[in-house]
C-alpha cells in the first residue's frame with residue numbers, strides 16, 4: 001500500500017501537520033508540503049485538450065506519477081473557509097487530466113481540515129472543495145478528520161480529532 005499525504009499548511013508542525021504526524025499507515029507514505037513545492041497555477045491555455053501542459057514543474061511531476069498511489073490524504077488549514085491558496089493552485093493543474101480525458105486509477109482518500117473558528121459549518125465548504133479536488137484524481141473519500149477552534153485548543157490536544165486520525169489510519173489500513 002502506498003499513500004500520498006499532501007500538507008496544505010505553511011507549517012510542517014502546525015495544527016494540520018501535527019495531525020498528519022499521528023497517522024499510522026501501513027506500507028509506504030510519501031509526504032509533500034505544498035508550500036515547499038514550486039509550480040504555476042493553471043493558466044487555462046487549453047493545450048491540455050491536446051494532452052499537453054506548457055508547464056514542467058513540481059505539479060506536473062506529481063500528476064504524472066499520481067497512479068503510483070493507492071491512497072491520497074489531503075490536509076489543509078482553513079483559509080477564508082477554503083483549502084489554502086497553494087493547495088487550490090496545485091489542484092488547478094489537474095485540468096490536464098480532465099481536458100485530456102486521461103484515465104486515472106481508482107484510489108481511496110482522506111481529508112484533514114483544521115480551523116481556528118468554532119463551528120463545523122466553517123469547514124463544510126472546504127471539505128466539499130477537497131472532495132471535488134480528490135475526484136479529479138479518481139479518489140473516493142472514505143475518512144475525515146476535523147479539528148476546529150484550534151486557537152483555543154491545539155489540534156494535538158483535541159481528543160475527538162486524535163480519535164478520528166486513528167480511525168482514518170484503521171480505515172486506510174483495512175481497505
Ligand SMILES: Cc1cc2nc3c(=O)[nH]c(=O)nc-3n(C[C@H](O)[C@H](O)[C@H](O)COP(=O)(O)O)c2cc1C
Pocket residue numbers: 009010011013014015016017076077078079080081082114115116117118122149150151
Ligand atoms: C490567511 C488565514 C486565513 C484563515 N481563515 C480561517 C477561516 O476562514 N476559518 C477558520 O476557522 N480559521 C481560519 N484561519 C485559522 C487557521 O485555519 C487555523 O489557525 C489552523 O488551525 C492553522 O493550521 P496550521 O497550523 O496547520 O497552519 C485562517 C488562518 C490564516 C493564516
